[in-house]
Amino acid sequence: MAIVGTLTYEFEVPVPVFAEQLLTASASEYAALTATFGFGSVACVIAAGVGALILRQEWVRHRRRGRSAQE
Numbered sequence: 001m002a003i004v005g006t007l008t009y010e011f012e013v014p015v016p017v018f019a020e021q022l023l024t025a026s027a028s029e030y031a032a033l034t035a036t037f038g039f040g041s042v043a044c045v046i047a048a049g050v051g052a053l054i055l056r057q058e059w060v061r062h063r064r065r066g067r068s069a070q071e
Helices: 002-007 015-022 027-070
Strands: none
Touching: 015 027
C-alpha cells in the first residue's frame, strides 16, 4: 500500500486551487467541474460494463461455434 500511495496522484487536493487560480472559476463553476468528474466516472463504468457484456456474448458465440464444429 505504501508504494501505491507514493506513486498515485491525489487530484482532489490541487483541483480547487487549479479552478480558482488558473480557470478563475467561482464556487458554482467548481461544483460543475467536480460534478463532471463524477459524471465521467459513471460513464466509464457503464462503457466498461457494456464492453464486458459484448465481449462475453462474443465469447459464448465462439464457444458454441466450436462445439457445433466438433459434433
